[in-house]
Amino acid sequence: MNDHRPAPAEAASASPAVSSSARRSAEKAAEEAAEVRRFWGRLGLPGLIDVHTHFMPERVLNKVWEYFDARGPLTGGLAWPISYRQREAERAAVLRRFGVRAFTAMLYPHKPGMARWLNDWAAGFARRTPDCLHTATLFPEPGVETYVREAIEAGARVFKAHVQVGAYDPADELLRPAWGVLAEARVPVVIHCGSGPAPGKHTGPGPIARVLARHPRLRLIVAHLGMPEYEDFLGLAERYREIRLDTTMAFTDFTEALAPFPRLALPRLATLGDRVLLGSDFPNIPYPYLHQLRALERLDLGEEWLRAVCHDNAAELFGPA
Structure with a gap:
């Protein structure tokens, strides 16, 4: 008769406390x-389209997470726990379980010579992830065009x-031909151009x-509704038909404590409802994904506005998801 006795590691993984914790997390x-x-x-709706989600090479994303953990200067020194600190395949699976029919791989260089390499990676990611909108990036440097x-x-x-x-x-002369393309x-x-x-x-x-004065037909999607210069960016969207705004982190409790959206500007946001797109910043958010959706819902701008923001505007811009 086989008398199988678990090794210490097996015993630990089978302990009631660990299995109970894992079960609660899954639930x-x-x-x-x-x-x-x-x-x-x-x-x-048939699902959601999220135009502001982050996928990038794992070692790059780990560096980003380390920066948030360290409360680097660009985070405003805020405590910023990453809610979805998972490996690439699991993060994509989470979005699919949410019913996100299309998402992006927002990635960005912080120095010259990095953008082309990131674009090569993103092309590969798009090939193996058909529900990701093929994403690319740029930096002001020779050869950017x-x-x-x-x-x-x-x-x-x-x-x-x-x-x-x-x-x-963004108005750097090196970028001028790239914006034209x-x-x-x-x-x-x-x-991301807000402060x-x-x-x-x-x-x-x-x-x-200044960029738009040169390229009025450039399709810019202003991240975070331009936080905290919300009204200034609403003004640009009212002036330039191709300007859109994404909702990334806007109206959440986290952001409202930092940079509240002016309530008197809500009618302007409602009027621009055909050019507002759902964005979340997944996975780099310090709260559950659901909170972003509920934050939009509690604005009470109506179901038609929500349908447009959460799916229809992006579907029109990018084609059916």
Whole structure:
């Protein structure tokens, strides 16, 4: 008769405390997924489209998480626990369980010579992840026009620009031809250009206004609704038809404590309802994904507005998910 006695590691993994904790975690995850699906189901949607989610090479993402853990200057020194600190495949699976039909791989360089390498990685990620909108990025450097054009020809459907992290002027002359290529190709660019959670030398509406004066047909999606310069970026969206805004972290308890959205500006946001897109910052958020959706719902701007923001506007911009 076999007398199998578990090794210490096996015994630890089989302990009631560990298995109970894992079970509670799984139950909590399943409950959140069910609630997210109920949210969009009540709206009569086929799911969600999230234009602001982060996938990047694992070692790069780990560095990003380390920066949040250390409360680096660009986080405003805030405590910022990562709610979905999982490996790549599991993060994608979480979004699918939520019913996110299309998402992005927002990635960004912080120095020259990095963007092309990130774009190569993102092209591979898009090939193995068909529900991800093929994402690319750029940086003000010689050759930027060439690799932007190459990324578009390879199938990139959205770009990411991060003025705060990259610490560059979006109106830099080096970027001028690249913006022209993107405007001509009508490829949207999700751009972090607001001064939250911490200002940078080139954040705020001024530099973006200079870019738009040169490229009025450029499809910019202003991340975080332009936090904290919300009203200035609403003004740019009212002036330029191709400007859109994403909801990333906006109206959540976390952001409202830091940079509250002015309630008198809500009617302007409602009027721009056909150009507001759902964004979340998943996985780098310090609260459950569901909270972003409920934060939008409690604005009480109506189901038609929610349907447009959570799915229809992005579906129109990128095509059916």
